[in-house]
Structures are given as C-alpha cells and as structure tokens.
Amino acid sequence: MTEKRKAHQASAGSKRAILEAVLSRAVEAGYEGTTMADVARVSGLPIGSVYWHFKNKEQLFVELLDYCYEVWQESTAPVRDMRELLHNTISRSAAASADLADPAAAFWSIGLVFAFERRLEDNLARQRYLEIRRKMFESVTSLLRTTYDGVPDDVAAELAHDMAVMGRALTDGFRVAAAAGDDTDFDRYASLTADALESLVASRLKEYAHV
Amino acid sequence: MTEKRKAHQASAGSKRAILEAVLSRAVEAGYEGTTMADVARVSGLPIGSVYWHFKNKEQLFVELLDYCYEVWQESTAPVRDMRELLHNTISRSAAASADLADPAAAFWSIGLVFAFERRLEDNLARQRYLEIRRKMFESVTSLLRTTYDGVPDDVAAELAHDMAVMGRALTDGFRVAAAAGDDTDFDRYASLTADALESLVASRLKEYAHV
DNA sequence: GTCTATAGGGGGATAGAC
DNA sequence: GTCTATCCCCCTATAGAC
Incomplete structure (x- = not known):
C-alpha cells in the first residue's frame, strides 16, 4: 500500500x-x-x-445531512402502502428521541430544527434539508399514486398529493410531540392515523365513483 | 398625577x-x-x-410567552366543535408565517422553537412553553369530551384524548409546513383534517354502539 | 428609570509548526 | 494530515453616571 x-x-x-x-x-x-x-x-x-x-461549520452540516439521508435510504425498506409508511415514520419519530445514535432516525430530528430557524435562511445546510424534504415528498406522492387502482389519473394525483400533505403533517407533528416530551404511544397513533386517512380516501373514492 | x-x-x-x-x-x-x-x-x-x-434574557422570554398566551386567549373566540377548532388553529398556522406581528399567532410559532431546542432543557422559557402546551391540551380534551353526547364517560374520555392528540399533531405539523415554506392551502387541509378525524370518530362510536 | 461603557466569556475560524 | 495557539467578533450582563 x-x-x-x-x-x-x-x-x-x-x-x-x-x-x-x-x-x-x-x-x-x-x-x-x-x-x-x-x-x-x-x-x-x-x-x-x-x-x-x-470548509466550515455550515459545510459540515450539509455533509452531515447528506450522510444521514444516505443511511436513511439504505436502511429503509421499501413500503407498499400508506399504513406501512405512516407506521414507519411515526414510530421512528419516537425512536428519534430514544435512539439518537441512529443516523437514519436522527436526520429528521435535526432537520426540523432547520425548518424553524428562519434566521438560517441563507444557510446551506438548511437549504439542503428543505431540498431533501421536497424530494421525500415527491417520492411519497408517487408511491401513493400507485396504490389507487382503476382511478382516473387526475383523481389519483390529487388524492396522492392530499394524502402526502396530511401524512407529512402528521409525521412532523408527532416529531414535535416527541421533542416536546409529550407522553404519546406512537404505535397506537400510527394506526389511528392510518385509519383516519384511509377512511378519508375511501369516502373520496366513493364520491368520485358516483359522478 | x-x-x-x-x-x-x-x-x-x-x-x-x-x-x-x-x-x-x-x-x-x-x-x-x-x-x-x-x-x-x-x-x-x-x-x-x-x-x-x-432580570435576564430567560425571564424576558418567559414574560413574552405569558404575554402572547394572554393575548391569544383574549382574541380567541370559544369554539364549539373539532372542525371549528382545527380550522382556527391550522389556518392560524399560516397566519403565523404571514402576520408575524400578531402576538396570538406568534405564540405557537415561537413555542415550537423551544420544543426542539433540547439543549434549553433547563431554560425557564422552554418550561413555560411546555406548561402552556399541556394546559392547552387539557382544555381541548375537555372541550371535545362535551361533544360526544350519549356516550359512556370512559369511551368519551378516550375518544376525546385521541382526537386531542391527533389534532395537536396535525396542528403542529402544519406549523412545520408553514415554517418550512411548503406550498400549502391551509384552509383546504383544515377541512380535510376535520373530515378525516370526524369519520374516525364516527366509526369508533359505531363500533362501541355494537358492543 | 434612563443611558453609556465595558467587563467577561465563548464561539468560529486561521496560522503555521510538525 | 495532524495539532496548538491565537485572533477577532459578538453576546450576555453589570457598573455606575445622570
């Protein structure tokens, strides 16, 4: 050598x-x-x-986010539906508080700090987080879209978008709960959350079927 | 004088x-x-x-939170049901980004920063935020509980608790969305959120009626 | 109660020897 | 590539005149 x-x-x-x-x-x-x-x-x-x-602290965090995101992608098994997705992300919110050494879980925990620190507007690490956040949203949206069979494209697209928005809000919300130390059974609420969104999808699909 | x-x-x-x-x-x-x-x-x-x-910066923020919370309480009309509550809080999340001068809206925006800054663990302002957060949760829970008529007390209590947890997660989640600059129609999702939770309540009530 | 000057400490970043 | 010493700026907080 x-x-x-x-x-x-x-x-x-x-x-x-x-x-x-x-x-x-x-x-x-x-x-x-x-x-x-x-x-x-x-x-x-x-x-x-x-x-x-x-180069500096900023760049250090940019590369940290990339590193975590990479580990997260590798360690995350592909999911098939919304229920599984919600369970993974919401249960992992709890894990993000418990097992801080897991880069995959830590990524979102670190990221949300950047979302709120508005004064870091020009910070490259913040921008990287927002970029990955958008990427994740897109991939979730297209995943969900494939789960609505026999539905017109535009309807499926709208439905997938809505579910992705609400799923993201719920996931972020439970991360806040974890950070705030709320006493929450994340497994239970992952299920309830899936129930709620699924029944919303069902009623929307029925509605469109009637038209 | x-x-x-x-x-x-x-x-x-x-x-x-x-x-x-x-x-x-x-x-x-x-x-x-x-x-x-x-x-x-x-x-x-x-x-x-x-x-x-x-006295110091910490105390300054403690009194800021008290001040904001006070204004928030005064300016918030009493709500009658979950739909109205969600609409108020979620739409106001958007307002918290737009109209930063409104102390009532700003309160939650400032608070979430404290939730995430774990290193401020001993900070009195953070503790005050968490205290107010708990108070709000309790008052929402008891409000919701009154909306389930003709239901056994324990069932109503569990239902109210679950809805409060999920409502809080959704509200916080949309605040994150606002902070992250996600392009979101908060009015629309306030409605969808209410739809989802209401249908969840309906199915849970039906379930208990069958027992 | 208001205002100025400054102490005191910490953090990001660099220089330059090895 | 590694390591130490140090510069420089900014922030909290206080002293003390008015």
Whole structure:
C-alpha cells in the first residue's frame, strides 16, 4: 500500500469520525448548540483537523445531512402502502428521541430544527434539508399514486398529493410531540392515523365513483 | 398625577415596548437568534433599560410567552366543535408565517422553537412553553369530551384524548409546513383534517354502539 | 428609570509548526 | 494530515453616571 493510499484511508476514517461526532452533538444540541470545539472533542481529533476536512461549520452540516439521508435510504425498506409508511415514520419519530445514535432516525430530528430557524435562511445546510424534504415528498406522492387502482389519473394525483400533505403533517407533528416530551404511544397513533386517512380516501373514492 | 404615578406609567409603557420588540425579533430569529442588543434597538430603549425591566434574557422570554398566551386567549373566540377548532388553529398556522406581528399567532410559532431546542432543557422559557402546551391540551380534551353526547364517560374520555392528540399533531405539523415554506392551502387541509378525524370518530362510536 | 461603557466569556475560524 | 495557539467578533450582563 502506497503512502498516498494510507493517507487517503486515514483521511476517510477521520472524516467519518467527525461526521459521527457532529451527529451525536447535533441531535442533542441542534445547529447553533453544536460547537466546533465539541465536535473536535467528541471525534477525538483536534479542531484543526475538523477544518482541514470541512470548509466550515455550515459545510459540515450539509455533509452531515447528506450522510444521514444516505443511511436513511439504505436502511429503509421499501413500503407498499400508506399504513406501512405512516407506521414507519411515526414510530421512528419516537425512536428519534430514544435512539439518537441512529443516523437514519436522527436526520429528521435535526432537520426540523432547520425548518424553524428562519434566521438560517441563507444557510446551506438548511437549504439542503428543505431540498431533501421536497424530494421525500415527491417520492411519497408517487408511491401513493400507485396504490389507487382503476382511478382516473387526475383523481389519483390529487388524492396522492392530499394524502402526502396530511401524512407529512402528521409525521412532523408527532416529531414535535416527541421533542416536546409529550407522553404519546406512537404505535397506537400510527394506526389511528392510518385509519383516519384511509377512511378519508375511501369516502373520496366513493364520491368520485358516483359522478 | 403624582411623580410616582408618572414613573409607573412610563415604566409600563416601556415594558410593553420591550415585549413587542422581543416578539418581533423572536418570530424571525428564535430564542438564540434574538440578541438583547436587537431588542434594545427595536424597542428604542437602551440595553440598560431592558435589564432594568427584566432580570435576564430567560425571564424576558418567559414574560413574552405569558404575554402572547394572554393575548391569544383574549382574541380567541370559544369554539364549539373539532372542525371549528382545527380550522382556527391550522389556518392560524399560516397566519403565523404571514402576520408575524400578531402576538396570538406568534405564540405557537415561537413555542415550537423551544420544543426542539433540547439543549434549553433547563431554560425557564422552554418550561413555560411546555406548561402552556399541556394546559392547552387539557382544555381541548375537555372541550371535545362535551361533544360526544350519549356516550359512556370512559369511551368519551378516550375518544376525546385521541382526537386531542391527533389534532395537536396535525396542528403542529402544519406549523412545520408553514415554517418550512411548503406550498400549502391551509384552509383546504383544515377541512380535510376535520373530515378525516370526524369519520374516525364516527366509526369508533359505531363500533362501541355494537358492543 | 434612563443611558453609556465595558467587563467577561465563548464561539468560529486561521496560522503555521510538525 | 495532524495539532496548538491565537485572533477577532459578538453576546450576555453589570457598573455606575445622570
């Protein structure tokens, strides 16, 4: 193994160590609460190394979001319907509070902080979160659309959009509940939520069938 | 009017000016993003006066939350059912983004920042928000409970609790949507939300009637 | 009660040796 | 690539004149 390769490997290892350090700090302290000194301490590397691997704090968080999103995609089995989707996301909201070391769960927990910190408007990490948020919404919408068989395209599209909007609101809402420490049985409400949305879909489909 | 009275009046006026200054800053920048220097500048008073009226930043935000909550209570007409309640809270989520000067609407917008900033765990303002959040939840629960006539008490209680949990999640979720800048027709989804929850209630009531 | 000046501490970022 | 020392700015909070 050449010297260059060795250096490269060490670099990759350090980079990952830094990302995991910033993850563990970010889920507890958010963006502003996480200091570069913290990250250096937790990762075991000096602060100079952190700045060698990442241009600045902003870029560090951009790459953190990318890293988490990647892990999330890999670790998330494809779902078949809305019920399964809601169960995954809402139960995972609880997990995001309990198991903060899970990058997949932590992603959304960190992201919501960015949604609310309006003063971070120009912050690239915030923009990255919003971008991923949009991507997720689109993919959920098209997934749901495939679940309405034998329905005119425009109706299915509208229905899928509505369910995606409401599903997103519910998911975010239960994340708020988790963050606020509300005493909530997330499994139970994942089911109830699915019941509510499914009955809404049913009545909408019936309505269109009558036209 | 005595000198003492005059001084007292001036004090009350300044205090209110400071509270409105911190309100306008807080909805834009959150807790950490709002600096005491900002507050002084916007209120037109020197920073020394701010510290004369309020012990510290923490206490300033505690009183801001109390102030907003008070205005919110006064300005909110009593609602009669879940549909009306959802419409008020969800439509107002949109307003919280549009009309930031409205203390009633701003309250929830500011509060959610506290929910997510876990590192503010010991912060009295965060605790005050969570306290008010609980109070609201209780009052919503007991309001809903009165809307289920001719139902056994325990069933009505469970139903009211479930609807309050889901209503809160939806409301918070749409506040997230507003903060994230999602393109959402809040009026429309307030209706759909009410449809979904009402049909859930209907099926639960039917279920219990059969037993 | 109002105002100014400043102490005191912390955080982001860089320089430069190794 | 790693590490240390340090600069510089901003923020909370206080001291003390008026």
